[in-house]
Amino acid sequence: MQESRIAVVIEDEADIRSLLSTVLGQAGFEVHGAANGADGVQLVRERRPLVTTLDVNMPGMDGFETAKRIRAISSTYIVMLSARTEEIDALQGLEAGADDYVAKPFRPRELRARIDAMLRRPRHVAPAESADAAPPAADDGSWLEHRGLRLNAETHIVTVDGHDIELTRSEFDILADLLVAGRRVRAKSDLAIMLRGDQYVANDFVSDSDARAIEVHMANLRRKLGESPSQPRWIETVRGVGYRLTA
Known part of the structure; x- marks a missing residue:
């Protein structure tokens, strides 16, 4: 089934939320925003987005906990954004279920390029070229x-x-x-x-x-x-x- 180009932006700062909405809107997404983790999880549940951007430093439920809750209900691409630039923070984000981790301040063009790269990932795998590779099951080729x-x-x-x-x-x-x-x-x-x-x-x-x-x-x-x-x-x-x- 073709996934709709819907995006959810979870960000407590209104100006950054607006910027992210603009960037994703220019990329052809229908964008929905939330100012906190709880509302963001509910939006993901309702809208079933293809891409979700998620701020780490939010009051109440932080981005790591929000990512875990989203992962329990959705396979949306999660891009975490944070002013924290230490490697341990990025790894914690990936462990929580994020697909990518982008440091703030970010350049809109770079963010869009990284999202485009995620969407280019092949969803249909081809038969292996190596003779000793594991063969596909003999059902329907998928x-x-x-x-x-x-x-x-x-x-x-x-x-x-x-x-x-x-x-x-x-x-x-x-x-x-x-x-x-x-x-x-x-x-x-x-x-x-x-x-x-x-x-x-x-x-x-x-x-x-x-x-x-x-x-x-x-x-x-x-x-x-x-x-x-x-x-x-x-x-x-x-x-x-x-x-x-x-x-």
Whole structure:
């Protein structure tokens, strides 16, 4: 189903909320705003946005708690915005379920570019090129499967032994990428570039923070799958390089 271009802006400062609404409106979104976390969660529940921007420093419920509550009800792309520039804050945001973390003050053009990059992420995975890669399930061509773990790129469904698993957009995209790659190792830098939507862009620089963000996403993914990193059922770590499917 084609998702509507609806965006929710959760920001307690009226001028910044207005600026974000303008930027997203110019990008073709129908924008709805909220001045606090509780109202923002309700807006997400009602409007089912494709993209949600979220301020970290809000009175009452902060952005991290708001992100967790949104993640419990929605797979919307979450972009957190904060004046906090320490890496630990960005990692905390990703752990709460955000897809990207942007420092304030931000440039509207950069924010729009980052949102556009997220929306460029492939939603339909192609058959793996490697002969030893895990093959898709033989249902309707939309499923990928590995040892009881199944992913449908069309419907954004992931199941483990028949039980549905709720993943964020970033976790889903990483898992889909690994299922396509099979036994080929996917470096952290490759996964970071994939999440940025930069596979076909000349800019291939990946910072330490980008690589650390992939580690956070992977830790969250494994936790939701119920997998132990030391005895992996599905995804093994190749030390110093990245990740691949288990044999």
